[in-house]
Amino acid sequence: MIRLQVCLECQQRQYPLRDLCRACLSDKLALMDDAGDGRLLARTVLHRSSEAEWQQALPLALGTVDLTSGAHLICFLAADVQPGEPVRVKAGPDPLGRQSLTAHRI
Ligand SMILES: [Zn+2]
Numbered sequence: 001m002i003r004l005q006v007c008l009e010c011q012q013r014q015y016p017l018r019d020l021c022r023a024c025l026s027d028k029l030a031l032m033d034d035a036g037d038g039r040l041l042a043r044t045v046l047h048r049s050s051e052a053e054w055q056q057a058l059p060l061a062l063g064t065v066d067l068t069s070g071a072h073l074i075c076f077l078a079a080d081v082q083p084g085e086p087v088r089v090k091a092g093p094d095p096l097g098r099q100s101l102t103a104h105r106i
Helices: 052-057
Strands: 002-007 029-034 037-046 060-067 072-077 086-093 099-105
Touching: 002 086, 037 072, 060 086
Parallel strands: 072 099
Antiparallel strands: 002 029, 037 060, 037 086, 060 072, 086 099
């Protein structure tokens, strides 16, 4: 389960959080739970980083997920998920232990 921002005017879900709805520019936004189910659109593997702390976590798979609820997000990939496959995005620690989103194959 993840939490997404939803527009109370047009019901558009969005991630990351913004001050205005990206669809209708309303500022009437709230957070709501989302199952995190969707499909992997694209993936890439990061082999280099300019941040020294990330060197220990490389290579690192990242992907773009099209959630069933309508939002798109970029997150870490837990396994060798290929584009087109169904995934579930979950909140949890990234390789450095910070809270982030990771897509898992379902
Ligand atoms: Zn809206």
